[in-house]
Amino acid sequence: MSDSSTTQNAHPASLDAARLDGTDLALLAELERNGRLTNAALAERAGIAESTCTQRLRSLRERGVIRAFRADIDPAALGLSLQALITVRLGTHGREQVHGFERGVRTLPNVLTAFHVAGADDYLLHVAVPTAAALRELVLDHLTTQPHVRHVETQLVFEVIPGPGLVAAGQPA
């Protein structure tokens, strides 16, 4: 196993629709379901030799098609049993403000993902917290205090429903 930490971000600048053949798609589909499949098992399922599989995998990582392999961890098991979506509007929208806010978000604990969106709102933050009190603190101490934040709105998340997977949606039917 090459074990290059997360996958060196040596992407060639984000390729659009890398040329992926059926074998690549099969590998991706398997690895999206089970990222810890052994190379041997993967090769067998795709009907190719193990060494070929190794090379294909390396190529997919180097091209940035596979960005990383991640353990999918239950937030509740870490004591983060409350999730919320927080809508954020900035007062000014220059490059500096945007970059500043994003830099902050990347290190804000409790933020799972942030979306920069078009429209009246600027950001949507998906967060996980232990308690309602922690959520309030997050909003009051780390968001409304940020220099260019003009408006914040919080929605409780009842449930997160996974979609059918990326590869299922790939390439036109």
Added chain:
Amino acid sequence: MSDSSTTQNAHPASLDAARLDGTDLALLAELERNGRLTNAALAERAGIAESTCTQRLRSLRERGVIRAFRADIDPAALGLSLQALITVRLGTHGREQVHGFERGVRTLPNVLTAFHVAGADDYLLHVAVPTAAALRELVLDHLTTQPHVRHVETQLVFEVIPGPGLVAAGQPA
């Protein structure tokens, strides 16, 4: 490698804050960054024997702390270079409507994740599509046509910003 596909969902009903010691957290933190770390490397980083690491890992999966291992795939590489957040409001909110809608969402291609939220809106769908035309089709053919959908609003996603990771936020500082 035990290779039980995704991780059999034999969770004990969703444990809240499973008892996780420092070693467990170290393992989770590593695996969140690199889910394909070998057991040997993981053991070394955590300062435990390889056989111990195997057991810890098995336990974490069996308890549902680790739900799965997934390849993180670049949507653009699959030709899905446009992302959006779609807000959905239902007309009626009985159990049947909610379950029906969720069942539909789970099989809707292009849906990466759906959030069931509290408030004026009922759902937020994170989708990835190849083109603006495909987005329009998704909304018109698969959402507004659903029986209990009353209102749909679409926001373009400029950028998805990853948070610092779940484990970073775990347990109070």
Added chain:
DNA sequence: AATGAAAGGTAGGAGAT
């Protein structure tokens, strides 16, 4: 719960097609 040893499985490269 954690460990070391040992058997069996796996990874990735060299060289040929």
Added chain:
DNA sequence: ATCTCCTACCTTTCATT
């Protein structure tokens, strides 16, 4: 680009502490 074969490494069970 793919394959077969080979060696070094990895995984895991089990007896032991």
